[in-house]
Amino acid sequence: MNYDKYYKKCKKNYKGKIKDTDFYNNPVRVIPKTYFSEQYFSTIDEVSKKIKNYFDNLEDEEIMVYHNNIWEFEDDLNIISKELVSWLEENFYNCHLYVDKVYIYRTKQLEEREASYIWHYDNNPQELIKNIIYLNEVTELNSPFEFLTNEKGLGVLHETKRKGTRLWKSVEGRLDDLVNELISKGTHSPFKLTGPQGTTCGFSNDIIHRANPVIEGYRDVINIRVHPCINKPPHLLDPKWTTSREVSGVANKDPEITWEQLI
Ligand SMILES: [Fe+2]
Numbered sequence: 001m002n003y004d005k006y007y008k009k010c011k012k013n014y015k016g017k018i019k020d021t022d023f024y025n026n027p028v029r030v031i032p033k034t035y036f037s038e039q040y041f042s043t044i045d046e047v048s049k050k051i052k053n054y055f056d057n058l059e060d061e062e063i064m065v066y067h068n069n070i071w072e073f074e075d076d077l078n079i080i081s082k083e084l085v086s087w088l089e090e091n092f093y094n095c096h097l098y099v100d101k102v103y104i105y106r107t108k109q110l111e112e113r114e115a116s117y118i119w120h121y122d123n124n125p126q127e128l129i130k131n132i133i134y135l136n137e138v139t140e141l142n143s144p145f146e147f148l149t150n151e152k153g154l155g156v157l158h159e160t161k162r163k164g165t166r167l168w169k170s171v172e173g174r175l176d177d178l179v180n181e182l183i184s185k186g187t188h189s190p191f192k193l194t195g196p197q198g199t200t201c202g203f204s205n206d207i208i209h210r211a212n213p214v215i216e217g218y219r220d221v222i223n224i225r226v227h228p229c230i231n232k233p234p235h236l237l238d239p240k241w242t243t244s245r246e247v248s249g250v251a252n253k254d255p256e257i258t259w260e261q262l263i
Contacts, residue, residue, distance in 0.1 A: 063117070113213065
């Protein structure tokens with residue numbers, strides 16, 4: 001089964017509030033600040049201090065550095081994910097979700113763009129949404145997340161070669177030439193997401209996007225990836241079904257392998 005078909009099944013089974021959220025045509029959404037509680041922002045503030053301290057004391061030459069133990073923040077991640085997922089279920093997916101991936105990382109200054117700093121799409125099923133949460137204020141100078149928008153100002157979803165068990169191919173996902181062409185035609189324009197600590201943006205991992213190198217300062221983020229599921233999980237994060245860098249970012253090609261099969 002492919003993910004699009006599985007997602008339809010998940011929606012059918014969902015008993016919560018239903019809106020037509022136009023999932024594929026509006027694949028990037030900044031979550032309104034007013035939705036979140038004070039606890040959401042105070043939790044982010046608390047973890048951001050620990051994470052800043054961790055990265056400040058890390059000797060690493062990589063172009064992006066990752067925290068090696070997300071479980072140190074299990075309680076905080078649960079608080080954050082609970083509010084985030086409840087918004088996503090109602091306003092983005094209209095189905096149950098669980099957290100299948102969490103990354104905590106810091107972007108760097110760079111001489112020349114490479115890897116995620118180049119326009120790309122993740123080439124995973126489009127039905128996986130990544131949620132980037134800024135742990136400190138992000139301006140034009142400290143690595144804003146950037147994505148391509150169309151005439152309507154909406155994010156642009158790229159076709160994927162990883163759709164599920166019926167189609168699963170790796171490809172070169174770099175898109176600099178395509179993006180330059182679309183921008184020069186005037187039909188599309190890039191958008192840089194700036195905002196205060198706690199800014200939260202959900203996006204299909206196949207939108208055309210890139211990270212920007214830091215010019216001044218630093219940028220720490222938590223990235224929470226969610227997966228649709230038929231039944232509501234007992235809790236959102238669990239070492240049985242939530243991983244980080246120790247497991248490849250490529251999804252399982254079978255969408256039906258969700259938290260229930262991983263217990
Ligand atoms: Fe990416």
